[in-house]
Amino acid sequence: MAISRGAGTEIIRSVLLEDVADAHGVLIYGEQHHIYTVLSITVYAVALASAGNQAMSYVFGYDAKGSDTGSVINIFKQSMQVDQTFVWNDKFSFNGHEPTDFSAGAGADSIAKQNAIADQGSSTHQELRIVGTGGADRFDCTCTYIDQNNA
Numbered sequence: 001m002a003i004s005r006g007a008g009t010e011i012i013r014s015v016l017l018e019d020v021a022d023a024h025g026v027l028i029y030g031e032q033h034h035i036y037t038v039l040s041i042t043v044y045a046v047a048l049a050s051a052g053n054q055a056m057s058y059v060f061g062y063d064a065k066g067s068d069t070g071s072v073i074n075i076f077k078q079s080m081q082v083d084q085t086f087v088w089n090d091k092f093s094f095n096g097h098e099p100t101d102f103s104a105g106a107g108a109d110s111i112a113k114q115n116a117i118a119d120q121g122s123s124t125h126q127e128l129r130i131v132g133t134g135g136a137d138r139f140d141c142t143c144t145y146i147d148q149n150n151a
Helices: 111-119
Strands: 010-020 025-029 034-047 054-063 068-079 085-088 092-095 127-132 138-149
Touching: 010 025, 010 127, 025 034, 025 138, 034 054, 034 068, 034 127, 054 092, 068 085, 127 138
Parallel strands: none
Antiparallel strands: 010 138, 025 127, 034 085, 034 092, 034 138, 054 068, 054 127
């Protein structure tokens, strides 16, 4: 039986990525009018170009303070050793799409700007990504999250 994904649904999802190299691994590819609540990200260091290289996770999306699209909003950077596991289990949420752009300034400093962020009116999706900071770093990753469909 397929999982119901229609408007008003909330489902728990997971993604498993094996051997993520220096290219950016996408953990969540945002969909318009969805809200994603990340429950945990687990990173296992398979190989590192240098001991102490970092695993890094970030949201690639809209910076409300700078009114910039395609910004890197860091979630964590963790120094790793080969065969080490790191677990990020602080909860956070982000929208599937960017807002309709508003002028730069103090960020979400008005109801109109907060509503624009919530409305996700642009055609530009946001992503949660994972990457290593060294050229030959490789990681296995899991991510568990709640996907709320508000379409």
